[in-house]
Amino acid sequence: xxxxxxxxxxxxxxxxxxxxxxxxxxxxxxxxxxxxxxxxxxxxxxxxxxxxxxxxxxxxxxxxxxxxxxxxxxxxxxxxxxxxxxxxxxxxxxxxxxxxxxxxxxxxxxxxxxxxxxxxxxxxxxxxxxxxxxxxxxxxxxxxxxxxxxxxxxxxxxxxxxxxxxxxxxxxxxxxxxxxxxxxxxxxxxxxxxxxxxxxxxxxxxxxxxxxxxxxxx
Numbered sequence: 001x002x003x004x005x006x007x008x009x010x011x012x013x014x015x016x017x018x019x020x021x022x023x024x025x026x027x028x029x030x031x032x033x034x035x036x037x038x039x040x041x042x043x044x045x046x047x048x049x050x051x052x053x054x055x056x057x058x059x060x061x062x063x064x065x066x067x068x069x070x071x072x073x074x075x076x077x078x079x080x081x082x083x084x085x086x087x088x089x090x091x092x093x094x095x096x097x098x099x100x101x102x103x104x105x106x107x108x109x110x111x112x113x114x115x116x117x118x119x120x121x122x123x124x125x126x127x128x129x130x131x132x133x134x135x136x137x138x139x140x141x142x143x144x145x146x147x148x149x150x151x152x153x154x155x156x157x158x159x160x161x162x163x164x165x166x167x168x169x170x171x172x173x174x175x176x177x178x179x180x181x182x183x184x185x186x187x188x189x190x191x192x193x194x195x196x197x198x199x200x201x202x203x204x205x206x207x208x209x210x211x212x213x214x215x216x217x218x
Contacts, residue, residue, distance in 0.1 A: 004031045007070075007218060008044045008055040011205065013037075014165030015067040019054040020202040021161040022071035023218065026078045030056070031215035034206040041211065068099065071158060083157045091152050095159045098139070098151075102163050106135040110166060114173050128177070131170065136183055139163075143185035149192060164193045 007023065007030040009016040023030055035044055040051050048055045048065040056064040056073070064070050075084045085091035112119045113127035143151055150156045151163070167190055171178040181187070193199055206216055 003059060004029055004215070004217070005059065006031050006033060006047075006057040006215075008033050008035055008047070008053050008057075010035055010037055010053045011203065013053055014169055015052070016054040017165040017202065018162045019056070019067045019070040019074075020218070021164075021198065022074045022083070022158070024198060024202050025081055025083060025161075026074040027080065028074050028077045030218050032206060032218035033209035034216070036208055041209070043211065068103075068162065071162060075158065082155065083161065085152070085157060085159075091157070094142070094152060095157070098142070098159055099162055101135060102166055106131060107166065109134065110170050113170065124173075128174070132181070132183075136167075136170075136181075136186060139167075140183045140185050143189060148185055149189065151189070160189075160193070164190065164199075168194065 005028070007019070009020060009032055011017075011034060033041075033044075035041055035053065037051075037053070044053075044055060045051055047057050047063050050065065052065070054065075054067055054070055056070045058064070064073055072084070085095050109127050109131040112122075113124055113131060116122075116124035116127065119127065139151070146153045148154075150160050152159060167186065171190060178187070207213075209216070
């Protein structure tokens, strides 16, 4: 067992991405094991039989295999930029409300938009318009109401980091459409995140981990 927490991750997975963002901003060091999801190592499956990433294995043997739980664990250890909203505060309520919407209805619409061949009952544009009306325009309204440049005001937080990888994935499906979408606040917000040193730090390429390899300190 490593003396550091072990993080099983896949670079492009939005769930793993947001976990890495929280771990990096918390300054809590971990040993990163980059995996290929079509060839999952036995060690990952032994830690979390569901076989998805991210998975964090603590030195005590405790396993945290939900991305939001990893984010909250990391920020509970050290939260130098005050990403965690005060429990019970209006910001906490908004954060929980939007996380539920993102990981539920929006993620289903995103998958339908990204893989329309799996949902032939409608064209991709149908899923895009549903996501725009149900999630992105309300999120734009939140940004505008808070005054930006982040979702809950002048400083980034848990909500920004947790939602950004999914909005990024949505924007990448049709970049030309995204560039002209009626979402000026979200476009600015996403561009700011993508250009940030934090995002670039968590998106560097790591070698795929194999048993016996040296650990990559993250």
